[in-house]
Amino acid sequence: MTLPETFDAREKWSNCPSIRKIYNQKCCGSCWMFGTATTATDRNCIHANTNKDLSEQDLSCCSDCYEGELCSGGHPDKAFDFWINNGLVSYNCQPYNDFALENHEYCSQNCLNGADYNQDKNYGGRVYSVPSDENQIKAELVTNGPIEAVFVVYSDIEDYTHGVYIHSYGERKGLHSVRVIGYGEEDGTKYWLVANSWGTRKGLNGIYKMKQFQPEIGLEDNLLAAMPKGF
Template structure:
């Protein structure tokens, strides 16, 4: 009898584990499980349950880096690193740079690698010009024209986007349907999230054609519209080095491993809890802080403002969690009169 009871308990346990393993990442049960497993952050619904999961996986557009070419590395001195505050939000230090508040939307395109780059570039032109220059770098130009970066909407390498900025230059361009700049983003935002006014997301779209001319209403020629980097570089690994770079020069681009629980993030300090690996994603880190004893990076995503905490999220800091501190890339703008 005892043996039968033991077998029954083991069978029940096996069925429970199997049921958990089969939870769909967009199900209410998956969200509930994440919230029961930890109290650092809160999970919730960001994506409709009927959205094709291939779309979500396609948003993770950083290609595995098999090219180990040399890239300059920036190292900050001990004095600067020792003087950094416990919390830092660049929007307080540089209030005349509104792009620090902006959350863009990559649409149905695996262009995160380009978005993380042009977002940080946009911030840095403003920061390094003391708030006097506002140049909105075009994600469209990078995604469609940087052939060495990868495969456009089907993935790319962040460091190659920064090298493209230095060697070829990038024109201006606003968000979809903005008519802003030389090459605005042409990919329609879709309803990544809960039901709303945008069309529903489906498969990842084809990469837009590279057009080396500005839209008719822009009064600058394509080549003359370009802005360049003075130099681009990686940040020496370690949270103090990254913090020093953020504090001195502004936001950076980071790549990291994404697991299924991240797509449910609402607020708090994210730490991977449960779920399958989905791919590599690129984002813009803007600052850092501490919340309820947990150290975090303050991060801007590119999935519109109705994902996460108005498009931003906090990510566990100081442990190279999901390799987020391993490959930080950025650069210094070559300022010109705009």
């Protein structure tokens, strides 16, 4: 397929407000929950024409998605499997509550909006890896929408405010999950357009332009995509 030089999923699927949203995981290491639930929400809208935000909080019921404490990180692949096999309720049923998660209050099967928990479930169809190849990543974005990525965080990303982020200093902080929503090039540097879950006060109002294929970052090494049930 012929790929555009630049691409922004927010523009192609302007009917999907979730793609434009910037989330905030706050003090809990729940990026894997956000990466999974928000990517699933975006793809539900794109492919199933369903405009319903899925709940990050409901992933606290996925006991094999994390090891030790939920707020210490988790496994996006298993989180997508949970969406497929167990479903996710809507955000209105279970809004994000970092305080509850930090206090080990996991897996409430009640809806705060009075809906029936089981009837509110939305189910995924399949999950698959996206190869670590520039054109295949771009084709996946252009054809099917946002992709969940995991990369190595270094402390210098905290100082990112403009241009393209290129890791150059700082200590390794751990792994982090985000949504890749597009790509482009700035001053000769190719980048991925990334929607983070650190709120709008970080980066470019929550968006990061991250240089492609930085070996120490490894953003392209663990890319996951999923489709709604029936697609």
